[in-house]
Amino acid sequence: MKLLLFEDKLRENFFPLTLTRFTGDLRCGALKLRQRLEALLTDDEVSFLIDSSIEDLYSERHPDWQINLIKPGDKLFVNCLLKYSPTLFDKIQTLDHEQALVQGNALVAYRSNKDHGSFDPDSVLKQFGISTENVDDALYKHPADLVHDNGRMITYDFDNFFSDKDNSFETEPGATILNPYNVWLGEGVELKPGVVIDASDGPVIIDNDALLMHNSVVIGPAYIGKNSIIKVAAKIYENCSIGPVCKVGGELEACIIQAYTNKQHDGFLGHSYLGEWVNLGADTNNSDLKNTYKNVVMHSYNDRPPFDTNTMFMGCIIGDHTKLGINSTINTGCVVGTGSNLWGRDLISGYIPEFSWGEASLLQPYRIDAFLSTAQLVKQRRQLKLSNKERSLYTSIYHRYQENQ
Template sequence: MCGTAKDPTIKGIKMQTVIFDDDALSNLYPLTLNRSIGDLRCGITKLRQRLESIFCDSEETCVIIAENLVPLYQERHPDWIINSAVRGEKLYLNSRIVITADAVEQIQKLDFGSCLYAGQNIVAIKVKDTSIFPDVAKLKKKLCNIKLYNCLADIIQDNSRMLMRDYHLHFYDGENYFETEPGVTVLHPYNVWVGEGAEFSPGVILDASEGPVVIDTGARIMANAVLCGPVYLGKKSLVKIGAKIYGGTSIGPVCKVGGEVEGTIFQGYSNKQHDGFLGHSYIGEWVNIGADTNNSDLKNTYKTVAYYSYTHKAKIDSGNQFLGCIIGDHSKTGINCSINTGTVIGIGCNLYGPNLIRDFIPDFSWGEAEKLEKYRFQEFCETAEIVKQRRNLSFTATEKELYKNIYNMRI
């Protein structure tokens, strides 16, 4: 997103910005098994896009990512500089940075030859050398109070705040195609932004009284749907008839969403077309949630919710009272499935039946929650190919190889 509106607190940093993933990658599994941390969505944009929009003066995107992801990223983004040396002055930024005005100011004030730390975590580095990644032992260490996202629950909880921040930074003063159409009710219209070609059917309510409503280019909202801000509907996404989309929800591109949704992030290219509740969850790409699938996002005891951590290989406390489910890419649920509070569903799962889906479903699982088998890899690939072809995309050999490696390591 280089070239978008700059954060007003930034005067301009004329150097190459490099966004790097650190060793916390596994803390954000299963979503980062097949993508960079910087490509996780939070608010309207992805983490990397937000850092670039604030700090990047160059048109080049420079990233440092896990080696196993490099072939896929080189295939998808041949113009990016990936895990390569960049000449000249450089600002390295941890992709997990939680953006606040104070964090921006601390990074802006960083001197050359210095490294910002939050505890043991590198937050930012400012250097003039040409190595791929600086030798931090030779740099001046400065402690800071900048926060980093440590898990997907952190991102879910911060989504409402980032929706409002992104709106005021990227959309508030941007070209707006918003027009009041017959039968469409808009509350607090100055907090509504509509992209070119967006469509609204009669009975739609856009309620921006408690936060912005952003309807991106080519999105469509069917009759009698209600969207309460802060909410983002991505490019070419569809909200179904009578849907109820509550605040804190980000729906990425090319999704179909219906029923009742609250405080949830859809990475993109996923469907929840039918009735059923989904709350305080993170949904990957190419996910399909069956009719009347429901999840719990609050315990009956009102205590904080625990979730399965790939890093710890056990459930840990999220510290949050509200936490629904986390679903990895290419996973599916059948009709009438029930998902318990804090459930983590890995990549490539196909789940059905009356048993409560709870705790942790390993990657590439197939069947009922109490009778899981390992998904046959060839069958997984065949389904993935069909699903992507429906969106005029291909399941490439590079993708297949990455998923094969994930399948073989099945955590």
């Protein structure tokens, strides 16, 4: 049975993060959403049904992927925003042909052996002869859902994908590991003297070639990605996932950082989701709790009403290639769009549009040529190239948002 991972209109709830990536590439736990679904649902072919706006970029980035290709035969279509639960996965794996699971108006999963030249999740539910079953709490609906489910999924991933409980490792003198059977260290991991890894209340996964510098503390559940560096005296509290090639210092709690992002210096970041190639200047701080203790409401894209996150704790969402200057202060529930460059004493609050430049109260458009030049330099520092497809995507996003301000 072929697995087809699709994204639907819910991807817009995850802007700005999904302006530049497939929804299945969002991180929650130690893995990306698609990686977990691939591992659990099939050992056969996988096809990715992605939005046309990022199709060219993904075809370039993943030439070995089957993208927007639907082959004949037995097929299982699964929404890549699927939230793991044993009961839900049992339902999916026992679907018969022309049976579907739905959450409200959203398609969760659908099995079919019909020929599909194309696939529209919305139209599937209108087809004659399809049997549907409603399921609750099956899909992530907003980045806040990922942030608040992150600890649970780190624990799940540890138990199912990093399950060598006899994993043996040596540490430098002076490093302390509490509950070592709840810790997984990859190859080439380096722990400097004074490091504390506390897995008493949840697992800690330190992936290959990561470096934890002197006197840094990591409290589980936590995931530190490949080739990432945790700086001197950093405090990584529970429920954090830090993707590959990041540099992180200061204080973090319940955060997801996608990859290639730097928050090197002192300052607090809590209950937040950062994309790739983000840089937070020294002493940047964010708020993740309102003084009124009310639920955090966040900006929605495409002229929809603000989104109630249904939680008191939610910090900020920051899109790819955004830079914040030293001493930046970010308000509760702030959304900072892709490709922005901000500095100054103003409180960064509400919604900062894509490709914004300057102080929060005096925003100007960030010239697209200047942005692309900086993005190229940033990637060159990691021996990577800003491809023509990336340039085209960012230019398209610029015209879509900045010219309509």
